[in-house]
Amino acid sequence: VIIFASHVNSFFKAYKPPVSVESQLVVDTSPYIKPLMQLLDEYESFGLILLDTHRARIYVVNHDKIETSKRLSKDIMNRHRKGGCSQARFQRLRRGAINAFFKEVSDAAEHLLSEVKRVVVAGPGTAKDEFIEYLTDDLKKRVVGKIDVDFDEKDVLPAAEETVIEDKKHSVLKKLDVFKKEVLRDGLAVYGVEETVAAARNGQINFLFVLKDLKIKGWICEHCQAVEPGETRNCPYCGKPTSEVDVIEEVIEFAERTDGEIVFVDDDTLKELGGIGGLLRFK
Structure with a gap:
């Protein structure tokens, strides 16, 4: 448990970190945040969107643990097998229903994942690729990977976490490289x-x-x-x-x-x- 307390200011706040922390007591004139910042840096929360054309699950994940989640589903018509005009009309209606569902999932993701820096989209076939086009520009920029997986796959969390870890390593190395170049040119x-x-x-x-x-x-x-x-x-x-x-x-x-x-x-x-x-x- 991480506790910030001030008798003078009548303040007490406790946080439960994602992992165990070393016992430490610090008396300071302001909150001692370095250990907390190290935890946030090492165990960064990320977003996971798992979906197909009629079901979706949106997760906020931290260190293999789901912090928050939301499930959505829509009764989408099965593929119609009749020919002629009825087939074309049916496919238009079905496509419209899928599009509306993707828009609903996008809106939910925008709200639930507003605080995370990185997002992984997972699902079978081309559904995830089509869905990404419905995300806002801001959320699209935060998508760091796609995973091809069945909707009911139980081991998607470790794969998503590995994707996020690799992207973060790459991002830090790029920033460090820019930093070193700026140092050399006194920039x-x-x-x-x-x-x-x-x-x-x-x-x-x-x-x-x-x-x-x-x-x-x-x-x-x-x-x-x-x-x-x-x-x-x-x-x-x-x-x-x-x-x-x-x-x-x-x-x-x-x-x-x-x-x-x-x-x-x-x-x-x-x-x-x-x-x-x-x-x-x-x-």
Whole structure:
């Protein structure tokens, strides 16, 4: 269980993570979110849409566990075997019913999967390919894979999770590659504690890269929000008392407040650059 509590602010909130976590007590002036951000990064929820031409199941999945789900079905006419005009008319009616069903599933998916970054579409034959065309442009962009599987297949979740993991690995490697190129050309990138803290405070961080398990002891001035490694009892900028902090935690909080994406990685180049860096929105 992850608990955030403040007696002064009469606040108490508990969350059940998807996996067991190491026991830890942190007393700080603001919520200590680094362990939670690492969990969210490692065990990212994803969407799964399983469908054929008349049945659909929409899932939000986290670490092999279904968080939420929705089932839809429609009584679609079986294929008609009569010839002539009645056959053509029947096929038009049947196609119209399938189209209406796909639109209904798309609307439900748009609502249920609004918070997930990645979506997998699974099902037999060409139904999933036809269905994808009914998704909104935003949801289409989040589809990271298609799986050819029977609607009643019970082992679709592991296959979908593997698809998401591979896409995430590829995405992180691409972002890291862009970051390293930007560093070499002195472009839209920062690295090292001092530069990254300054960029995060200014809301410049688009993607924050953090070496896994990195901690740097430092201080923060709650009055002027100055953060630096090392120790000092009073802020050298405004003279107010300081608090001891993990500098990496503070950078993560700054980035989170300005909608920066936090990515935890094992990367030798990032380690040589101080263990932390980021791609910038602007310079």
